Amino acid sequence: MSKAPGTFSPSFSMAELLVHALAIELEAVQSYEDLTQQMKQCGNDEVADLFEKMSVLEAEHAERIRQIAGDIELPELAPWEYRWPGLESPENIDLAGVHYLMTPYQALTLALENEMNAMAFFEAAANECTDDRVRSLAQEFADDERQHVAWMQDWLTKYTPPDADWDYDPDPPAAID
Amino acid sequence: MSTETPRKPRASDYKSDTKPVWCPGCGDFHVLLSLRKAVAQMGLRPEEIAVISGIGCSSRIPAYMNCYGFHGIHGRALPLATGVKVARPDLTVICAGGDGDGFSIGGNHLLHACRRNVDITYVVMDNEVYGMTKGQPSPTTAPDWDSKIAPGGTGISPFYPLVIALASGANFVARAFSGDPKGTAKILVDAITHPGFSFVQILSPCVTFRPDQREWKNQVHPAPVKPTSDASQAARRVMTDDGFNIGVLYKGSREPYQQYVGQENRLDRDIDKEFLL
Numbered sequence: 001m002s003k004a005p006g007t008f009s010p011s012f013s014m015a016e017l018l019v020h021a022l023a024i025e026l027e028a029v030q031s032y033e034d035l036t037q038q039m040k041q042c043g044n045d046e047v048a049d050l051f052e053k054m055s056v057l058e059a060e061h062a063e064r065i066r067q068i069a070g071d072i073e074l075p076e077l078a079p080w081e082y083r084w085p086g087l088e089s090p091e092n093i094d095l096a097g098v099h100y101l102m103t104p105y106q107a108l109t110l111a112l113e114n115e116m117n118a119m120a121f122f123e124a125a126a127n128e129c130t131d132d133r134v135r136s137l138a139q140e141f142a143d144d145e146r147q148h149v150a151w152m153q154d155w156l157t158k159y160t161p162p163d164a165d166w167d168y169d170p171d172p173p174a175a176i177d
Numbered sequence: 178m179s180t181e182t183p184r185k186p187r188a189s190d191y192k193s194d195t196k197p198v199w200c201p202g203c204g205d206f207h208v209l210l211s212l213r214k215a216v217a218q219m220g221l222r223p224e225e226i227a228v229i230s231g232i233g234c235s236s237r238i239p240a241y242m243n244c245y246g247f248h249g250i251h252g253r254a255l256p257l258a259t260g261v262k263v264a265r266p267d268l269t270v271i272c273a274g275g276d277g278d279g280f281s282i283g284g285n286h287l288l289h290a291c292r293r294n295v296d297i298t299y300v301v302m303d304n305e306v307y308g309m310t311k312g313q314p315s316p317t318t319a320p321d322w323d324s325k326i327a328p329g330g331t332g333i334s335p336f337y338p339l340v341i342a343l344a345s346g347a348n349f350v351a352r353a354f355s356g357d358p359k360g361t362a363k364i365l366v367d368a369i370t371h372p373g374f375s376f377v378q379i380l381s382p383c384v385t386f387r388p389d390q391r392e393w394k395n396q397v398h399p400a401p402v403k404p405t406s407d408a409s410q411a412a413r414r415v416m417t418d419d420g421f422n423i424g425v426l427y428k429g430s431r432e433p434y435q436q437y438v439g440q441e442n443r444l445d446r447d448i449d450k451e452f453l454l
Contacts, residue, residue: 029191034197034206037196041196041200042200076185078218078362079214079218079358079359079363087360087394095202095203096200096202096382096391096394098384099384100200100201102201173200
């Protein structure tokens with residue numbers, strides 16, 4: 001969905017940056033946990049394991065942000081008050097890319113895309129924020145995400161891209177076929 | 178006595194122990210998330226909410242919410258929800274289901290629920306297909322949707338949910354998109370807080386039987402106009418709707434149904450007497 005022009009303005013205060021950073025990680029944890037459960041249910045255990053690892057990774061990142069926030073009082077925002085560049089927080093998996101027969105390579109490609117979105121989000125914040133401490137922390141978060149991007153790229157080399165008929169199901173859900 | 182302020186509810190507080198069985202990629206996951214976010218934002222406690230549904234994939238939603246719930250029979254979610262609200266006006270009653278359940282099997286109930294204007298919110302997760310029964314065309318399916326079960330399409334003009342809801346007297350009419358969870362949460366909060374019968378159509382892709390709907394995220398767009406309280410203006414707008422406008426169309430000011438209008442102090446104990454065996 002096209003968003004209204006000018007709605008993404010990452011010029012954050014310290015508390016705003018932290019509340020957005022925490023929301024990114026917590027929503028990613030939730031999203032990966034849900035996907036883990038969905039893939040297990042479909043018997044796609046290899047991809048389920050991968051999503052589970054991602055949820056652990058994001059949970060660790062969320063904990064680190066909590067520690068950085070310490071005693072800073074974070075604002076309570078309504079879901080629609082978060083200033084994301086798109087419709088969702090940057091590390092939420094795009095459900096349109098999810099399939100019950102997806103391969104680890106495809107799952108990692110989606111995860112890589114998320115990490116790149118998060119990196120771009122924090123880089124935008126680092127460029128736009130006027131307070132030096134906020135800029136510095138936004139850059140630190142961007143660097144964390146850059147490291148995650150590198151990990152995803154490395155993991156991807158361990159898998160082969162899917163075959164052309166990756167979504168072939170000998171017993172498809174469309175019983176009417 | 179504890180002086181600790183209760184913390185604001187979180188969306189995760191409304192997560193039940195039952196795991197969703199929807200297909201991976203189903204839009205209903207996002208609707209569930211948006212609903213949890215909406216009630217958390219409103220600060221409603223689980224025991225203050227009842228989610229009532231009929232039959233179909235999306236109608237499984239009460240099982241996934243940690244609150245009161247009732248998974249009813251096909252097409253009869255609205256009468257059930259009406260009964261719950263009339264009996265327990267203190268509850269926030271949310272009725273939920275799909276396009277087949279709501280517009281075909283339960284189509285007649287929709288008309289009268291809009292007309293009665295009981296203070297409930299009806300959320301229809303519209304994927305233009307009967308997913309649970311393997312992909313038959315539903316009332317909102319385009320006439321030319323070609324499938325093995327309906328080669329060349331049904332050729333039947335689809336049902337226009339917003340037009341019908343508005344014409345039947347719904348007091349709040351809106352459309353949301355599951356792929357926009359924060360926007361959907363906001364529309365749901367608006368719908369739940371608006372008095373009377375609120376109707377929300379949520380475009381929620383069925384990735385299994387309608388993979389073409391993955392494209393909806395590129396087709397939906399914010400409605401270019403603000404909500405109106407003028408029904409005739411809303412009618413003119415909805416007649417030129419492309420089906421992908423997202424936002425609140427209409428916010429009416431009709432008084433919600435009140436149980437005791439026309440009756441003199443009919444107290445609960447009188448009702449008990451009437452039913453005393």
